Amino acid sequence: MDNILNNSLPVAVLGAGPIGLAAAAHLVARGFTPLILEAGAQVASNLASYRHVRLFSPWQYNVDKAARQSLMAAGWQAPDPEVLPTAGEIVDRYLLPLAALPAIAENLRLSHRVVAITRAGFDKVKTRGRESAPFVIRAATPEGEREYLASAVIDATGTWSQPNPLGANGLPARGEVALRDRIAYGMPDVLGAGRQRYAGRRVLVVGAGHSAAGSLLALATLAEQVPGTHLVWAIRGRQSAKLFGGGDADGLPARGQLGMRLKALQQSGRLELHQDFRIQSLLEDAGRITVRGETGAADIDGIDAIIAATGARPNLDITRELRVRHDPWLESTDLLAPLIDPNEHSCGTVRPHGHRELAHPEQGYYAVGAKSYGRAPNFLMATGYEQVRSVVAALAGDLLAADDVQLELPETGVCSTRQAYDREPVASACCGGPAPSQETACCVADAETKEQGKGGCGCPSLPNLAPSARPACCA
Ligand SMILES: Cc1cc2nc3c(=O)[nH]c(=O)nc-3n(C[C@H](O)[C@H](O)[C@H](O)COP(=O)(O)OP(=O)(O)OC[C@H]3O[C@@H](n4cnc5c(N)ncnc54)[C@H](O)[C@@H]3O)c2cc1C
Numbered sequence: 001m002d003n004i005l006n007n008s009l010p011v012a013v014l015g016a017g018p019i020g021l022a023a024a025a026h027l028v029a030r031g032f033t034p035l036i037l038e039a040g041a042q043v044a045s046n047l048a049s050y051r052h053v054r055l056f057s058p059w060q061y062n063v064d065k066a067a068r069q070s071l072m073a074a075g076w077q078a079p080d081p082e083v084l085p086t087a088g089e090i091v092d093r094y095l096l097p098l099a100a101l102p103a104i105a106e107n108l109r110l111s112h113r114v115v116a117i118t119r120a121g122f123d124k125v126k127t128r129g130r131e132s133a134p135f136v137i138r139a140a141t142p143e144g145e146r147e148y149l150a151s152a153v154i155d156a157t158g159t160w161s162q163p164n165p166l167g168a169n170g171l172p173a174r175g176e177v178a179l180r181d182r183i184a185y186g187m188p189d190v191l192g193a194g195r196q197r198y199a200g201r202r203v204l205v206v207g208a209g210h211s212a213a214g215s216l217l218a219l220a221t222l223a224e225q226v227p228g229t230h231l232v233w234a235i236r237g238r239q240s241a242k243l244f245g246g247g248d249a250d251g252l253p254a255r256g257q258l259g260m261r262l263k264a265l266q267q268s269g270r271l272e273l274h275q276d277f278r279i280q281s282l283l284e285d286a287g288r289i290t291v292r293g294e295t296g297a298a299d300i301d302g303i304d305a306i307i308a309a310t311g312a313r314p315n316l317d318i319t320r321e322l323r324v325r326h327d328p329w330l331e332s333t334d335l336l337a338p339l340i341d342p343n344e345h346s347c348g349t350v351r352p353h354g355h356r357e358l359a360h361p362e363q364g365y366y367a368v369g370a371k372s373y374g375r376a377p378n379f380l381m382a383t384g385y386e387q388v389r390s391v392v393a394a395l396a397g398d399l400l401a402a403d404d405v406q407l408e409l410p411e412t413g414v415c416s417t418r419q420a421y422d423r424e425p426v427a428s429a430c431c432g433g434p435a436p437s438q439e440t441a442c443c444v445a446d447a448e449t450k451e452q453g454k455g456g457c458g459c460p461s462l463p464n465l466a467p468s469a470r471p472a473c474c475a
Pocket of ligand 1: 014016020040046053056112113114159368370381
């Protein structure tokens with residue numbers, strides 16, 4: 001079993017979030033030297049930015065196996081596997097101790113923001129000899145720009161630092177840039193540091209994912225404490241079952257409960273919901289913001305502050321000189337797209353995948369973690385841990401282990417599919433609920449894979465079926 005790399009050079013890991021640090025742990029376990037470049041002044045700076053948020057997956061899904069082994073060998077006390085940590089607890093109790101292990105700490109460079117990756121002596125066009133040229137990684141550091149050589153690159157830079165704008169067309173809404181200081185992107189600490197900003201205000205939350213749900217529930221608590229706090233929610237779609245999640249059928253109960261609590265909030269009349277609202281522009285008048293939609297919908301006016309929970313996108317600029325292949329609309333790694341495309345289905349469950357799906361034409365470069373999903377939501381840490389285990393095994397030349405991808409993910413109770421976009425989704429019809437009884441139901445492939453003892457939506461595992469023979473959700 002020979003590894004395929006130039007051993008005199010380290011393997012670069014870009015980003016020291018949970019997946020980057022897990023990659024480093026796997027590299028160390030396989031005898032490689034990692035070089036970990038992290039933009040933040042501490043590891044996991046994205047998780048740290050929403051440290052107040054309680055995660056919906058318990059500890060058992062949040063700790064990588066190789067990382068656990070190294071930590072245990074150093075006397076680490078593993079947290080209770082059933083408990084739901086906050087993002088801050090993931091940082092303090094898991095990622096900081098992991099980063100402090102000598103084999104990682106001595107190869108970790110903080111405040112190193114990667115700005116570009118290329119091959120030594122080769123621009124993107126040059127082919128002959130390319131694969132034996134080391135990677136060159138250019139980073140902005142407090143001491144100025146630095147360059148590092150590496151034998152391979154594992155890019156785990158995530159997407160969180162590049163939030164999507166409010167504009168429904170993917171561009172900043174007109175007026176959005178000028179009103180930047182009135183908009184918080186992501187998940188601000190509504191009940192903590194952000195309290196003054198939202199207390200007694202009319203606050204608009206934009207977005208239909210778990211981050212939006214979490215912010216709305218925090219605002220609801222604030223509204224109970226501070227009269228005059230009003231909650232307004234704008235979403236582009238109009239699918240209540242998708243919005244309110246899988247409820248009891250969700251394999252992660254905390255995620256299911258988030259949706260159920262939100263539904264109760266709306267039913268109680270404490271939440272002003274604007275469905276089918278595609279934001280076009282923001283206007284300020286006498287200190288308050290009017291939000292205008294694209295479809296002739298009535299304006300949302302009198303807004304004091306906006307929370308944009310509109311998702312995030314990967315930074316593709318840093319790989320401009322590499323031969324990368326992305327899905328045209330998800331910007332995910334190309335082969336991963338059919339497994340995760342939210343236009344097709346938004347199961348929290350994906351088919352296990354590893355180095356083959358994550359490979360790019362540029363041999364030795366892999367994007368992993370949230371970045372590998374591009375703009376698709378629903379990435380889970382457990383997915384990333386299996387990704388890096390497989391990628392590092394492949395770098396070590398251990399294809400047996402690299403191809404043996406296994407992923408047991410908790411399922412989401414509602415899987416929205418193309419079929420479900422046209423009608424109201426049938427809760428529990430797919431990915432988590434009982435197997436469908438009709439052949440055309442969404443999703444018979446899911447039922448079949450489950451009968452084989454596998455978890456998750458099996459739609460993508462039917463590539464040989466003629467489109468007309470596939471269940472609607474898999475077409
Ligand atoms: C609010 C929220 C709640 C979530 N809850 C869960 C949950 O309960 N369970 C679950 O499994 N998943 C959850 N996720 C999804 C996912 O697991 C996390 O987003 C996870 O942090 C992704 O890990 P990552 O390492 O891929 O990326 P990140 O955690 O985003 O880490 C990327 C790292 O790269 C660094 N970086 C970025 N750009 C550069 C650069 N150019 N150069 C160098 N470094 C760079 C960043 O500073 C950061 O440290 C949640 C996500 C969010 C946003």
